[in-house]
Amino acid sequence: MTANGSADITTRIGENLPYLRRYARALTGSQTSGDRYAILTLEAILADMSLFDGDLSPRVALYKVFQSIWSTSGGQFEPEEDGAQAKALEHLSNLTRDTREALLLHTIEELSFDDIATVMNRSEAEIRELIDVAYTEMAKSVAGKVMIIEDEAIIAMDLEAIVGDMGHQVTGVARTAQSALDLFDKELPNLILSDIQLADNSSGIDAVNDILEQTPDIPVIFITAFPERLLTGDSPEPAFLISKPYTEDQVRAAVSQAMFFSSTETLKV
Numbered sequence: 001m002t003a004n005g006s007a008d009i010t011t012r013i014g015e016n017l018p019y020l021r022r023y024a025r026a027l028t029g030s031q032t033s034g035d036r037y038a039i040l041t042l043e044a045i046l047a048d049m050s051l052f053d054g055d056l057s058p059r060v061a062l063y064k065v066f067q068s069i070w071s072t073s074g075g076q077f078e079p080e081e082d083g084a085q086a087k088a089l090e091h092l093s094n095l096t097r098d099t100r101e102a103l104l105l106h107t108i109e110e111l112s113f114d115d116i117a118t119v120m121n122r123s124e125a126e127i128r129e130l131i132d133v134a135y136t137e138m139a140k141s142v143a144g145k146v147m148i149i150e151d152e153a154i155i156a157m158d159l160e161a162i163v164g165d166m167g168h169q170v171t172g173v174a175r176t177a178q179s180a181l182d183l184f185d186k187e188l189p190n191l192i193l194s195d196i197q198l199a200d201n202s203s204g205i206d207a208v209n210d211i212l213e214q215t216p217d218i219p220v221i222f223i224t225a226f227p228e229r230l231l232t233g234d235s236p237e238p239a240f241l242i243s244k245p246y247t248e249d250q251v252r253a254a255v256s257q258a259m260f261f262s263s264t265e266t267l268k269v
Contacts, residue, residue, distance in 0.1 A: 009045075009049060009052055009054070012058035012061075013042070013045065013052070013058065013062055015058065016058050016059045016062050017038070017042075017062075019059060019109060020038050020041065020062055020063065020066060021034060021035060021038045022108070022109075022241055023063070023066075023104060023105070023108065023109050024037045024038050024066065025240070025241075026104050026108055026240055026254065026257055027070070027100065027101065027104060027257075029219075029257065029258075037066065037069065037070060037073075038066070040069050041062065041065050041066040041069055044065055044068075044069060045062075045065055051065050051068075052065060056118065057115070059111075060111070060115045060118055060119060063105070063109075063111075063119045064118060064119045064121075067101070067119050067120055067121075070101070096130070096133050096134075096137065098120060098122075098130055099130045099131070099133050099134035099137060100134060100257070101120065101130075102116055102120065102127050102130035102131050102134060103130075103131050103134035103135070103253050104253060104257070105119060105120075106127075106131055106249075107247070107249040107250045107252070107253035107254075108242065108250055108253055108254060110250075113127050113128060135252075143166075143167040143168050143169070144168055144169070144189075144190030144191055144259060145168065145169045145170075145171050145187065145188070145189045145190050145191070146163045146168045146169065146170050146171065146189055146190065146191045146192070146193060146255070147170075147171045147172060147174070147180070147183060147184065147187075147189035147191070147192045147193070148160065148163075148170060148172070148173045148174070148192075148193045148194075149173075149174045149177075149180045149192065149193065149194035149195060149198070149204050149207060149208070150173060150174075150175070150193070150194070150195045150223075151175040151176070151195065151197075151198045151199035152195075155195075155223075155244075156173045156175075159193055159223070159251065160173065162248055162251045162252060162255075163193070163251075163255060166252060166255060166256075168191070168255070171183065171186075171187045171189050172186075172187070174207070175198060175199040175200075176198050176199050176200045176202050177198060177200075177202035177203055177204065177206050177207035177210075178202065178207075180194075180204070180207040180208075180211070181207060181210055181211070184211050184214075188215065189218065190218070190219075190259070191218065191219050191220075191221070191255065191258055191259060192208060192211065192218055192219070192220045192221070193220075193221050193223060193251075193255075194207070194208055194220060194221070194222055194223070195222070195223060195224055196222060196224040196226055197224075197226070204222070204224075205222075208220050208222075219240065219258040219259070220240065220258075221240040221241070221242060221254050221255065221258050222240065222241050222242070223242045223243075223244060223246055223251070224241070224242075224243065224244060225243070225244040227241055227243045240254050240257065240258050242254055
């Protein structure tokens with residue numbers, strides 16, 4: 001391959017790397033484990049450029065290499081298997097193989113059924129079936145209490161309706177960082193859904209960090225119109241991130257995934 005060809009592949013990979021990292025983190029429930037798999041993907045491509053199929057879209061080609069590595073490893077998390085992480089592994093061991101991958105690729109990453117079939121080396125019919133199974137199995141996951149940090153009333157109401165329909169209890173909605181801390185003091189949630197920029201120009205990230213200093217095992221999903229602020233490559237970053245405007249399926253998938261995991265690292269911007 002020519003130098004220009006290699007440079008072109010590097011550019012295309014670089015443009016899609018933040019999305020691969022987002023997918024890997026959601027799949028593993030951890031920034032550390034997710035980024036480890038992303039690095040393994042890049043190393044594999046550097047060792048053999050032919051793995052990156054130039055006939056596919058760059059994003060699909062990148063995910064296809066990742067999927068091959070993930071499948072070969074048996075989908076291992078490699079976290080510290082203590083406490084809640086061990087519980088997460090127990091939950092995940094009961095799920096049908098490849099269902100979470102198909103669901104996340106379809107909802108969070110918004111790939112078409114055809115593209116997912118290419119990534120996972122399955123038929124489109126099989127992908128549709130896997131996603132149906134995933135929704136059924138996720139619906140049986142443990143219900144919990146969800147705190148929402150969101151200053152836009154319509155979005156907050158929508159999120160309340162989505163998580164409520166999933167069988168979760170909403171502890172309340174906070175519009176500012178301080179009200180989030182006050183709400184947290186009243187009732188301990190099992191999951192936090194948070195925007196970044198709040199009503200009084202306070203930060204959802206600051207509120208979440210203060211909460212995590214007290215209870216570091218609460219999973220957090222950031223739903224934001226500014227995902228680039230949390231996908232810079234700097235450490236630490238969130239395991240669960242949804243971009244606005246979101247779809248109901250994206251929220252449902254992320255909430256279901258996050259309920260399996262409980263370790264969330266403190267965030268910085």
